[in-house]
């Protein structure tokens with residue numbers, strides 16, 4: 098029988114009943130064996146129990162002429178271990194890619210797979226199909242085997258034309274469809290796998306014990322943290338905070354270097370786990386640095402709100418609460434059964450707000466900016482307050498500067514600013530960011546002078 102011979106357009110299956118089944122020399126090809134999602138411990142246990150009780154009802158399948166096992170790896174192993182007889186059938190395939198695609202389809206049809214396992218299968222299928230497409234491109238043949246010719250113009254939206262092309266998105270949507278999941282879930286699994294997932298977690302994902310979404314969030318956050326840590330390290334290697342307006346230290350210790358009653362605005366963003374005592378220190382600091390009529394504008398965590406109101410009211414006058422919208426995205430707070438789409442910003446004043454002719458909106462949205470630091474806030478949000486509450490020549494102070502968003506916004510608006518940051522590497526990031534803005538301004542001025 099010719100291996101490439103077809104029967105009714107499909108690979109021909111020849112039943113080969115093995116009398117002495119154990120003597121049938123079956124070869125295991127590791128790259129085929131490793132193609133399929135492994136059985137979960139429960140699936141394995143079920144299979145073993147059924148083999149012991151009922152024998153091996155389904156024959157193993159080998160690639161005709163080569164005796165390479167293409168279906169029944171677990172059955173073969175368990176049957177050999179318990180000395181259970183089995184049958185073998187042969188099946189024709191034209192090449193290894195065809196074998197692999199058949200194995201994937203066969204698994205999908207036979208096993209009761211979890212969404213994660215179904216996506217795994219589709220991902221392997223995708224990689225086989227794109228390897229076939231690359232091979233065709235190399236040989237200049239089209240998908241039906243006809244010569245396409247070197248001169249064939251490539252579709253600019255071809256799969257090989259780069260990530261995120263239309264064809265790739267369509268292929269992903271189709272793969273998601275075949276896996277019976279949304280394109281979003283499919284994309285999440287791809288990202289989980291691309292970032293590297295440990296075997297124990299993957300086992301739980303396969304068994305459905307862990308949700309794809311929760312691991313996706315963890316993986317994404319870990320990747321962001323790593324990226325930020327890298328940035329921090331690079332900045333730290335780059336040396337110190339290059340701008341003397343970035344003070345390195347604890348604001349409670351170095352804050353005395355900023356003259357009292359000198360600031361129009363204290364704009365800041367404390368860590369959301371700060372308790373009332375630390376917020377109290379912040380309130381005292383703001384009260385001493387602000388000029389009469391000056392404002393403290395501060396991001397707070399939703400859960401921190403009662404403590405913040407309590408602590409700051411001891412030093413300043415409560416004025417308003419602002420809603421900072423996440424700009425469309427939301428954060429699931431499972432513990433509270435809440436989908437969060439905004440965070441509060443508190444506004445306190447020293448004495449009373451002098452200039453009420455400037456009307457401020459109490460719902461704002463600067464979007465998400467995390468390019469320099471994981472805690473980075475949107476520059477436009479800081480800019481809005483600095484522009485309206487700090488007159489030209491006035492001063493804004495941020496005692497928890499982080500990656501320097503307040504300083505960058507003030508610098509761009511031409512306002513005076515001072516920031517304090519306890520972490521040297523983070524302070525260096527702030528120094529670098531401000532330096533970039535200041536550098537752009539001075540080259541702009543120099544160009545204008547030349548003209």
Ligand SMILES: C[S@@+](CC[C@H](N)C(=O)[O-])C[C@H]1O[C@@H](n2cnc3c(N)ncnc32)[C@H](O)[C@@H]1O
Nearest residue numbers: 347348366472473474497499500501502518519
């Ligand atoms: C939430 S982050 C600020 C992020 C900032 N809004 C930005 O856009 O990058 C708070 C910062 O306060 C700093 N910090 C914490 N305790 C401090 C202290 N006692 N004095 C000065 N800085 C402190 C932390 O290192 C952190 O960088």
